Amino acid sequence: MLAVSLDNLASLHVTATRSFSDAVAATLRDGILTGRLPAGAQLKQDHLARHFGTSRAPVREALQVLTGEGLLVVNRHRGIIVAPTDPDDLRELTELRTMLEAHALRLSIPCLATDDIDHAAALLAAADEAQGNPIEQSELHWRFHRVLMHRAARPRVLAQIESLHVAVSRYLLPAWTAAGLSYGWVASHRELLTLARRGQGEAAAELNADQVEEARARVDAWLGKQEIT
The missing domain is CATH 1.20.120.530 (GntR ligand-binding domain-like)
Incomplete structure (x- = not known):
């Protein structure tokens, strides 16, 4: 399992037009695109919710968005991971x-x-x-x-x-x-x-x-x- 630290991710930026789920998605997206969340890194809802200080619901929504964008994939054995490079x-x-x-x-x-x-x-x-x-x-x-x-x-x-x-x-x-x-x-x-x-x-x-x-x-x-x- 690829260990990943969330400490170097940007803090959430929530505004009147940006929900918690949007903010979580934007932060994780930035982490993936810049390599701070490398290919194969496992992302757990509970871990992310604790890190961002929010409930699991916005985290779950954010993960669904990023999966739809192809940045995350569901692995049968490891759950949600950052999509491998190919x-x-x-x-x-x-x-x-x-x-x-x-x-x-x-x-x-x-x-x-x-x-x-x-x-x-x-x-x-x-x-x-x-x-x-x-x-x-x-x-x-x-x-x-x-x-x-x-x-x-x-x-x-x-x-x-x-x-x-x-x-x-x-x-x-x-x-x-x-x-x-x-x-x-x-x-x-x-x-x-x-x-x-x-x-x-x-x-x-x-x-x-x-x-x-x-x-x-x-x-x-x-x-x-x-x-x-």
Whole structure:
């Protein structure tokens, strides 16, 4: 059994618009995506409820949400555990992202307003300046992509893309934290912004697909090194 400490998890942040279950889910999600809750770690409802100072009900709801996102799985012998990393899973996520994000970009980019482009440019600049803070950088990076896709007028497609982003982040963030940005990351994203500014949805979709595949290859190589060590 993989022992796991909850001491380094962030404290719950409950607001008028965020319930205890939402706060627990957000805290555990952050722990998984940053590697503080590693693959295979067992999560027990009673342990989590004591740690967070709440009842089992919001913990149970939070675990159900994260299981639905693919971050947790139910193991027959060990109960709920953090989902194992799997190169085949990463490849499938990459294939789905490539198809859906390309579709959204083709639909969205011709409809982007000047304000959208300016917003995307500001987010990209902020992501470039946030080096050394991979969590903030990752969030800004995703917000940049979200702006480029948000005019697609396909709410179901965009919802699926958001779900895929959560699932793939558990692979990307630890590798990003350990190895940093890939060579040419800034230049390729500036090129994506230029294509968006020109309204070239098809070219942007092709470049985005290249970026997604390049990220998969880097993470795949990084996972291989973890297995060796």
